[in-house]
Structures are given as C-alpha cells and as structure tokens.
Amino acid sequence: MSAPNSPSAVPTSQISPASPLFLREDEIRRGIEMLYFGYSALTRSIDEGLSAQGLGRAHHRALYFISRQPDLTVKDLLRLLAITKQSLGRVLNDLIEQGYIETRQGANDRRQKLLRLSPAGVALEAELFRALREKMAAAYAQAGQGSVTGFWRVLEGLIPDQDRSMVFGLRGR
Numbered sequence: 001m002s003a004p005n006s007p008s009a010v011p012t013s014q015i016s017p018a019s020p021l022f023l024r025e026d027e028i029r030r031g032i033e034m035l036y037f038g039y040s041a042l043t044r045s046i047d048e049g050l051s052a053q054g055l056g057r058a059h060h061r062a063l064y065f066i067s068r069q070p071d072l073t074v075k076d077l078l079r080l081l082a083i084t085k086q087s088l089g090r091v092l093n094d095l096i097e098q099g100y101i102e103t104r105q106g107a108n109d110r111r112q113k114l115l116r117l118s119p120a121g122v123a124l125e126a127e128l129f130r131a132l133r134e135k136m137a138a139a140y141a142q143a144g145q146g147s148v149t150g151f152w153r154v155l156e157g158l159i160p161d162q163d164r165s166m167v168f169g170l171r172g173r
Contacts, residue, residue, distance in 0.1 A: 031154075042135050046128045053098065053124065058083070058091045063117065063125045066101060068170050070116040073106070077115060079166060100124055 019027050043057055050060055058081075065080050066072050072080075078088055092115070095101040100121035106112030117125060140148050159167055 038139075042132060045131045045135050049128055049131065055094065055098075058087065059095060060128055062088070062091050062095060063100065063121060063128070065170075066115050067117055067122065067125045067129075071104075071114040072116075074113045074115065095121070 021027065043060075046060060047057070050056055053059075061081055062077065065077060069076070074088070074092070078085060081088065092101065096103065098120075099118055102116055102118045102121075104114050104116075106114055143151070156164075
C-alpha cells in the first residue's frame with residue numbers, strides 16, 4: 001500500500017459518494033476525470049514492458065484483441081481498434097517483424113489476412129495482461145461487487161449501439 005501521505009493513499013471512505021444530482025456538470029466532469037486518470041494509470045503500468053520491446057500502446061491493443069480472437073481478420077481488427085488502415089499497417093508490420101503475430105490466408109477468401117499470436121506474442125501479451133490484471137483486481141476488490149457491476153453498466157452506456165455486438169462478442173473468450 002502507498003505511504004499514508006501520498007496522493008494514491010486516499011482511502012475509498014474519504015472519496016465522497018456521487019451526489020443525488022449526479023447529472024450535473026460538476027459530477028459529469030468528475031466522472032470523466034476519474035475515467036481518464038484511472039485509464040492512464042492502468043496503461044502506464046505496462047508502458048515500461050512495451051517500451052523495452054520497442055512497442056507502444058497501439059501495439060498492445062492489437063496484441064490484446066488478437067489474443068481474444070485468434071484468426072481475427074484485419075478488417076475486424078480495424079473495426080475493434082477504430083484506427084486508420086495506415087496506422088494499423090504500421091502496428092501490424094512492427095508486430096510481425098518482431099515475431100509476435102503470425103498471418104495466414106483465409107480458408108474461404110484468400111484475400112483475407114487472418115491474425116494470431118505467435119508463441120512469443122502469447123508470452124508477451126500474457127506478461128502485459130498480468131500487470132493490468134493486478135491493477136484491475138485490486139481496484140475491483142477495493143470497490144466491491146456492486147460497484148464493479150455499476151462501473152460496467154456505466155461503461156456499457158458509453159458504447160454506441162452499433163458497436164455493442166462487437167464488444168459483447170469478446171465475452172467468454
């Protein structure tokens with residue numbers, strides 16, 4: 001645990017609950033700020049490991065989703081990451097050159113490029129996930145089950161209707 005006087009040592013009990021007026025601007029801004037800073041802290045926990053491999057967060061996102069859906073098409077990865085073809089091309093080239101991703105042609109459509117992690121990619125993704133899992137598990141344990149469910153509901157509400165089937169299709173993989 002952090003030192004008592006450090007900023008990260010603020011116990012949950014000192015964080016005031018959401019106001020009954022939770023739709024007011026101040027409350028919305030508070031939520032956006034906590035989402036931003038929480039996500040930043042979470043992703044910083046893997047930055048050093050990525051940097052050691054000459055990789056960045058975009059590389060991690062590709063590794064993560066390819067691990068969740070082996071034989072993912074480039075088209076589907078583009079949709080999941082919501083980035084340009086050019087950006088994804090750079091990321092995939094780096095990961096392929098470093099031996100983290102393997103590609104093959106689709107069985108029904110030879111123009112399709114199917115992506116999967118190599119054994120080295122599986123090991124790297126697992127190492128990065130361990131760091132993320134530790135942070136998320138600690139935050140979940142501190143918040144409690146009801147809070148986690150509420151957090152998931154808020155995040156679900158941020159996902160556009162047209163993307164929900166894609167996002168929820170990742171469950172159970």
